Amino acid sequence: MDRAQKQLWQRKVRDRSVVILIIGAVLLLPPVGSIALIDATLMGLPVPVLYVFAVWALLIAAAISLARALDQDVPSDGETPEQPDGDGP
């Protein structure tokens, strides 16, 4: 992988990681989160409890897939300096 491709890749991974973070925060915080606040059960479990744990599990799955993708091109100690990534997203 040459440097340009590598940079493009890193940018992509960074974007994805931020997007996952934002989706997670939106789902777990009000007002979107409070949608799950209903008095019902699903498979014998209260919906709010099920909802929070399900979103959590999905976040972990997303993080795993992101880490897998990164393992193909790991930024290690000898990494060439990355191009400026601006002042954060």
Add this chain to the structure above:
Amino acid sequence: MLSVNLLLLTCAGYVVLLFAVAFVVDRRTRRERISWLQSPVIYTLSISVYCTSWTFYGAVGSAARNGLEFITIYLGPTLVFVGWWWVLRKLVRIGRAHRITSIADLISSRYGKSSGLAVMVTLIALIATTPYIALQLQSLTRSYQAIVQDANGVETAFVIAAGMALFAILFGTRNLDANERHHGVVAAIAVEAIVKLVALLAVGVFATYGIAGGFREVFANVTPEDIRGGGDIFGARWVTLTFLSATAIICLPRQFQVTVVENIEERHLSTASWLFPLYLFGMTLFIMPIALVGQQVMPAQANPDLYVLTLPLAAERHELAMLAFLGGFSSATSMVIVAAIAVSTMVSNHVVMPIALRLFFGNAPVSGDVRALLLISRRMSIACILGLGFLYFWISGGSDALAAIGLIAFVGVAQFLPSLLGGIFWRGASRQGALAGLIVGFVLWAYTLFIPSFGGDFLLSAQVLAEGPWSVELLRPQALLGLTGFDPIVHAVVWSVGANALAFMTVSSLTQPGQLERLQGTLFVDVFRSAGGAPTGFVSHSAQSEDLFVLAQRILGSDPARHLFDELARSQGTGSGSLPHPTDAVISRLERELAGSIGAASANAMVTRIAGRQTVGMSELIEIADETQQLIETSRQLADKSVELEHTAMQLRTANERLRTLDAQKDDFLSQISHELRTPMTSIRSFSEILLTTPDVTAQERQKFLSIIQEESLRLTRLLEEILDISRLESGSAALELEDLNLQHSLSTAIDTLSGMVNASDLTVRFHQVSEHLAVRAQPDRLRQVFINLLSNAVKYNRAENPEIAFKAMQDGEDILIDVVDNGGGVSREDAAIVFEKFARGGSAGPEYGAGLGLPISRAIMRAMNGDLNIKFASDGTSYFQLRLSGA
């Protein structure tokens, strides 16, 4: 009843095991790298020091009181780790590049290695950690009391605090690592992380399946109120707690220690990004079931914070109770040990050392053993931190809920967030801004949350808490400026963190950062642009190598100092026996190494004080920058010049080669011309000699000889004319007057001219698609000459039985193409390359066929008429001539 002796014995055995693990790992890592120990899994397990007895005991209590709310404490860290690429990666990179030893070191280093900021951060960290340590003491004491009913709470807490201080001192300060890493401790807390996870899962499975009979049964009689708890889930408190826990995972001194300082490889973060959330997921999976089952089966007055322990005890499952106790013990000890190490490093580096430097080393630059002082100050700090925790526990008398105490600490360390994030993402953040934010945030936190947590027993009386100081209602600590209707935590966060961030941004935007601050700011914000370990400043130095060596010996120890200086000397090429020259690079490197032991601010202060190093002024910096700029400009011009030179040299080489080729061609041409001229000349000379020297030549013979002489003379003349012709055509001096011609007509004329020759050789001439209307621009005589040439070639060289030549004409855009195909097979590919060269004949042709100038002349004519003559190859390998002429 669980036997006290067995409990104490098991605990003692467990502690010995931890000691052994830490001791063995410490010894082995000193000799070699242990790969499995430096794996991302161990790194992640060490981060799980986040789960203290607040999680182990307190989360269940929190779930029993406030329903699902307990989960927010784990959602925040999950979000931070899932989005690690954004903040954590940058923190870790900065930590490694600048050898950061603590969060105080990071903030002080970022804002120009300010010692004032370092002291401020250390102070807040110390005070905020106190309730957190008290929480661990309380939970351990209560869990001990749950088993040993008549134990004295204060005494137990004291013994526990003393034991933990001992452990932390033994393993946290045994040596001073250059990077402030503690492999032994990390290994021990990894073991504890597994123990607490297994214990909590075991109790959870027991409660869910052993007591209730499955998840479905646990949740069967649950009311929505049990889930909602106080009725505020997904409300303001929910958001606040998520924010606080996300902040804490970065800002808690112990989390900073394990995540940033103890990080061995940056890529370990990528594994931790999912493994740590997964660990938290596992820890919390059974919290809700344990709380619900506890509420159902335990008596109403039982403390829900201790359900994890009292549930197995009540069910007479002593081995499970023992495991639960060990789990709680692990949670508490790991937190206390790491927190004590982290905070003591800060206290000794940023508070004790600067004072000691001023007191002891003010006059004599280097005296006394700094190393010993450093170790003593760390040990004292650890003892003090645990002492403060014990005092807090004693004075506050323990809170009812563990989570409430932990949150006080969370809000305290959240005060670091604005300066921390601002420092790594905003170049304009200034030292004054950070200091203002921290002071404002700290004061408001203490006033609205920390002091009220004593419930009137400390500093502020219960009356002041309820009515405000001097009965001014607007100043009530938990309803500041009349902000009521909020939970105390939300109230405190809004005031302290909000005001902190505002003060930080406002003051930063109003003040001008200093030189070193701007330099450090750029290095931190743009950490991914530099290769790391960038110079920490331009310096003019009067340092002597001996002084620096003595200083390094005092702080790093004599062996590491000697290794370091040997390495530096070798890199300068002065040999390992002598000391290196005190260049900027050497001093910067030394300062970074020292910073690893005593923090950036102290290292900077020591090197400056003892080695007489001074930071250069702004004007000198500008001068250096100007010089550098000029150098860059000069070298750029040099590079341009050399590129230009190279280009010219290449052109010269090409021209030279062409000249050589032309020269060789000229020589060839001359030798061929001499050869061609010599043949007729020889026969002319020899026959005229015969005529001159032999008087009795018969008239018939004389006639024959004279005709040969004449023929040869004619051939000679023709040859010379052709040579002249070709040179005129090629030099372009004979401009041809072009006119529009009918192609068919030109061809017929040419054939008519050659009719005698054509008829003699049985050659058949055919025309394909040569329409009567095709017209070309050419010079008629010259074009005819070309046709004649080609026809006579066909006549001469065609060896076929029924010789045949065909003319094909076609339009190609503006041009007309004329293919001249004969059935003699044409020329071979090798011959095709040379037939257009002068004096060349096809390989099969004998000397009787002219001088070989026909084709070169024809091509020269065609080119002079803006056309061309080429040899083409058909798909069956035979060749034909192709003429190109511009159409009329």
